[in-house]
Amino acid sequence: MAHLQKFGTSISDQIFPTFAHYAPLLRAQASTIRSIPCSTFAYGPSPRHQLDVYIPPSPYIVNNRHPVLLFFYGGGFVQGHRTLPIPSLDGLVHANVASFFARNYGYTVVVPDYRLVSHGAKFPSGGEDVALAVQWVSGNVDKLGPKQEDRTHKVSLFLLGNSAGGVHVSTFLFCNEFNETRANMLDDEKSRLRGVVLLSVPFSYERVDDEAKREILEKYFGDAERNCPLTLLKDSHRLQSSKLDLVKAGTRIMVLNAELDPEDECLVPRDEFVREWLKYEDDASRHALAIDSMKGHNHISPFLALGTDIESEEAWGHQVASFCNAAIKLDS
Numbered sequence: 001m002a003h004l005q006k007f008g009t010s011i012s013d014q015i016f017p018t019f020a021h022y023a024p025l026l027r028a029q030a031s032t033i034r035s036i037p038c039s040t041f042a043y044g045p046s047p048r049h050q051l052d053v054y055i056p057p058s059p060y061i062v063n064n065r066h067p068v069l070l071f072f073y074g075g076g077f078v079q080g081h082r083t084l085p086i087p088s089l090d091g092l093v094h095a096n097v098a099s100f101f102a103r104n105y106g107y108t109v110v111v112p113d114y115r116l117v118s119h120g121a122k123f124p125s126g127g128e129d130v131a132l133a134v135q136w137v138s139g140n141v142d143k144l145g146p147k148q149e150d151r152t153h154k155v156s157l158f159l160l161g162n163s164a165g166g167v168h169v170s171t172f173l174f175c176n177e178f179n180e181t182r183a184n185m186l187d188d189e190k191s192r193l194r195g196v197v198l199l200s201v202p203f204s205y206e207r208v209d210d211e212a213k214r215e216i217l218e219k220y221f222g223d224a225e226r227n228c229p230l231t232l233l234k235d236s237h238r239l240q241s242s243k244l245d246l247v248k249a250g251t252r253i254m255v256l257n258a259e260l261d262p263e264d265e266c267l268v269p270r271d272e273f274v275r276e277w278l279k280y281e282d283d284a285s286r287h288a289l290a291i292d293s294m295k296g297h298n299h300i301s302p303f304l305a306l307g308t309d310i311e312s313e314e315a316w317g318h319q320v321a322s323f324c325n326a327a328i329k330l331d332s
Contacts, residue, residue: 044132048114051133072130
């Protein structure tokens with residue numbers, strides 16, 4: 001992946017050359033990516049509340065539980081679709097992410113759309129959409145496969161939030177508004193939240209000086225620093241001083257960053273987020289947090305790399321699956 005280094009660490013500079021690099025690699029695997037069946041369902045009242053469900057050919061089942069991975073893509077609060085409408089890629093992105101985990105690991109993968117700024121999205125609407133999608137999964141286990149002797153297996157639920165999608169997942173995890181929904185998912189026997197992967201998430205925005213980005217942040221957040229994931233974690237720390245509800249429930253968190261993520265927007269805020277988390281000094285809190293990196297990747301490349309069938313490109317997907325599988329084996 002040495003080619004990615006020449007695109008630099010600025011997200012805006014990475015976007016077009018990174019897509020151009022991966023497009024032929026994904027097209028070469030198009031038939032494999034499309035081999036996983038997909039069904040679409042509504043999960044809420046907005047036209048944007050649609051999600052795609054990908055059922056694996058050989059479901060992975062441990063302790064009578066089947067893993068379901070909810071993937072929330074990025075897009076800077078202004079772009080994104082559950083399969084990107086790019087003619088040269090013809091519906092392959094983000095189907096490639098779902099196909100990777102379904103084929104290689106037997107996961108059911110759910111890819112929801114969520115409201116963007118152009119649809120009137122304002123904080124905490126991203127967290128609301130995550131909560132609705134999580135509730136839909138809990139109420140529709142029969143649609144997620146697999147079934148055996150007319151009995152549906154229980155679900156071990158995992159959330160994978162990339163960039164802005166990870167901000168919305170963080171809102172759901174740390175904002176008090178979602179305490180009740182979160183509590184239900186942490187204790188739901190039928191569909192229990194077992195793990196979260198925060199992929200290249202900008203945990204705070206105080207160092208963002210690009211005027212166009214600041215305008216978008218103001219439209220979505222209002223006060224971006226007051227409502228960013230880092231501040232929400234600090235608020236949770238004050239209100240849950242002994243231990244986060246996630247930790248008490250045994251849910252694990254992985255913070256995963258690309259080697260070529262921008263320092264000011266991702267890596268420095270990541271370090272601040274980790275330091276805040278580690279203010280919980282108990283063993284359970286420290287054990288609940290995993291921190292890892294994706295060698296050679298930039299901010300845009302990880303979700304494009306899955307499905308290419310190139311070992312070094314897809315390594316981060318195997319990291320995520322190992323993290324999830326370890327949590328599944330501990331579940332009962």
